[in-house]
Amino acid sequence: MKKIVVALSFLLTGLAAWAQPARIPVNDLNTNSNTKPNNTTPKTENNNTTTTSSGELKKYSDPNGRFSIGYPSDWTFDNSSEGAVVKITSPSEGSNDQFKQNLNLQIEELKSTMTIEEYVKINVDGVKEMMKGYKEVSSMFFNRNGSRAYQIVYKGKYGDITYDIQIKQLFIVANSKGYVLTYISKEGERDAFETTANKIFNSFKL
Template structure:
């Protein structure tokens, strides 16, 4: 399970990079650019279509998942540290903190249960997040499989302020999925409802 621990460390360390007040996206550290993705899918294998007045549907070209996201959120499937990142727009001209979601997918042993997967990952999180405190957690049925959702707060890595992290853990067909939403703790989250809709739209 060492690989699982390393994968989750990337999720949380990615959160550190994205949540700094300077607000430099991970990809910008390597490319110096932050261009919005081209959602024109005429000649693209990545199917992005409007599913409602609020969400667009993205279908993974490898057939592993689908997810919806609002058209004014930035969708990036070229990240080195996650399968994708979906970043909120600024709430106003003074907003320097952007909420975001990301997804990790990894190959795992066929006998690994979601309970095993959660325990290994959360043990690593508790070591990595200073002042870790759980807000809520539950196992439940999702897409016909047992899944786990948790919300917790703390300071990941070298962060100097608390964030709130919501994560969904799923295991299916030899793959582990971790969907993460990060927001700033102690502030009203204007995008919480939208983030919940994105979470609910995720299918694997």
């Protein structure tokens, strides 16, 4: 199988760039669906065609009509990254904050016959091969807004990082596309943003 990327990107305070994303096999199509069309205009805070405010979260609507997602105004929103369709990063908790929690969204073109079960298995098997000390915390299939979905929480070490990270992922297969929404936090550390991250997950709609 040719490998397509689903990034487990995470930001470490003091580094100039995002760490190298995890390489996880998704399907056998040799495409990179995370690359945006050339006519897509990156979002800015004043671009009202893609962003509106609603309650506690701002709403971002994908200009290609694939999804919408909410995010707090004090989190950093990026839809111009090479590694993900969107990245949403938590604000700093102070000068001693060595890790910023973050979310990213990946969208992959799939074969029309691929099921959510197949898509999840390929991804999770890839994660198990890559992460040191992989441990599943919870997982479940469920129906979400008319689509069959899968949610998993797991933890382990990635790359050269010496501490465990905890990852929550939502998988959805719809319209021959695979959607993976990922939240990354530092395992064992008080997560002041977990409730907000759950709100962002709940706001995600196709």
